[in-house]
Amino acid sequence: MTDLGTITTTVYLRPATAADAELENVFQPIFDRIAEGNTVRERERIFPHEQVRWLTEAGLGRLRIPEEFGGFGASLEQTFVLLAALGEADANVAHVWRNHSAFVEDRLNAPRSATNDRWIERFLAGDFVGGGWTEANNGTLAAMATTIRPDGDRHLVTGAKFYATGSLYADWLDVIGRTEDGALLTALVRRDDPGVELVDDWTGFGQQTTASGSATYVDVPAEAGDVFPVTERFVYQGHFYQVAILSVLTGIVRATLRDGVRALKKRGRNYPHGLDPVAAADPQLLQVIGEVSARGFAAEAALRQNARALDALAAAHAAGDPDLRAQRVLEAQIATDQAQLVIIDAALSATTTVFDALGASGVSTTNLLDRHWRNARTLASHNPRVYKARILGDWLVNGTDPVPDLFAAGRGGQGN
Incomplete structure (x- = not known):
């Protein structure tokens, strides 16, 4: 991987300097506060203006800005893992940050100039960008x-x-x-x-x-x-938008596990053909929860691997090496397509199978566990998962370039 510390770069990107513990200490308490009102906001369709403001004031919008310019200096891996933690707290709030984060990334990739300095200053001041x-x-x-x-x-x-x-x-x-x-x-x-x-x-x-x-x-x-x-937008923009969604989906799997464990512990009775009269001691129901946890493990592992590929691509861009950048674009495309297949499957499977451990009480509108499936299904519909396995197979077997030309006449999608 290119070491940005050894080169002269004309863009704002720098090697990551943020510590995981520092980021968690700053943001996890806010995520916990956001999680407290999640079901009420979901049930009553209350827009989380206050919650977005908490995050803006804490500096979530300047995560990727290097420390020397006034930001946290987070890597893309750290950024997307944090976004997954926010997705666990509230999938709606996490998704709100997708467009803002992408535009910040675009300006960090842009050549340094007075105009772009002004944008960095706006981000540092807490200005927020929608799509x-x-x-x-x-x-x-x-x-x-x-x-x-x-x-x-x-x-x-x-x-x-x-x-x-x-x-x-x-x-x-x-x-x-x-x-x-x-x-x-x-x-x-x-x-x-x-x-x-x-x-x-x-x-x-x-x-x-x-x-x-x-x-x-x-x-x-x-x-x-x-x-x-x-x-002139940043070369991995399409990947970034997709990985932001995959981060929220990863968070949804974690929230599903959290709520599934909580609901199983509260279950007061079990079916006559169960293996234990106490639902929380029934081996088969425990197996369901274990399988949901494995889905979460797979999702986070895929997310981290995908994000590391984007970190390598960002470094190649900052280094000004077009050949290395082209190779990193290919690697990032493969990683994003593979991660999309893994994470979407994990989210849709986890948010469905968790109900097998909960019985009829699991569908109570008080618990609102259906929100996890509804949110996962909605996010999973943003990009064409149905094509990804074919594209990967065609590349592996026939060497067909998997990187799409998003701006080809008549073909380019619009980012939904």
Whole structure:
């Protein structure tokens, strides 16, 4: 792996310096507070504005910023493991951070400049970024209807988006659109500008308080320095977005195990054909819990391995070595596809089989254990798992390049 300490880099990325214990000491108490109200927020669809603010004030948004610039200096592995711990506390709150974290990563990968210094300062001040890439009923980037047109020394953004995750909590919205000549740009616009309208109309049965509804923009200004060509976004952006979701899914498996253990201990009776009159002593029910724990082990192991591949890719990019970077992109793609298969299977299996240990009482709306399956199923639908095993097999057997060209005409997806 490239050692950034031995090179001169023109980007903001640096070797990780954060200690696991330090990060846990800062954030785990906040995660524990967030977990306390999780079922109430889920049941009553209460948006976690206060909880997001706690995390912003604690500095979760500056995890990846190097210490020399005022951040924690966390690695991607540390970042995604923390996101999984937050996902265990509340899968909705964890998902809210996906777009913000990705844009921070983009600016850390960008060349150092006065403009990007200003963005680093905004992150350090607690500014939060929501998403605005996907357009409803519009399958490809080639069909993008949102426009970003020049207006003096700034640009104006007009269009409509859906799956605008995190937008209701945001100070800035990261919006993709097209110029008159067809070039793709992303523009950062202020959440409170008069031309911005955000609506909580997300109808999914899971992830209900992530503010993933619709957004409209009418001549919203994006100032100089806040507009970037999409092709210049960081090279592992697609991987980052996927691994962020896999982190939340890993957290859901851990929450399922936690709640499953708690529910089995509370079970007051067992079936006549059980192996012990005490449910918590029944070997078969204990086996179910053990299997759920193994799913969690597999998910976290896959997440860590995947994140390490991205750390290696980030180091290659910072080193300015295009050949090494290309190799690391391939390795990261393989790791992300494999992790997606492992973690999604772990989450969907764990959130279903845990009920085998709990009996009819396990489906009580008081416990709300169904939220784990609903949230996992919703997150697992974001990326096309159905294609991943075929792509991996084709690469292993035939050497077919597994790295997609996200911006190929007519093919590029929109990040949902």
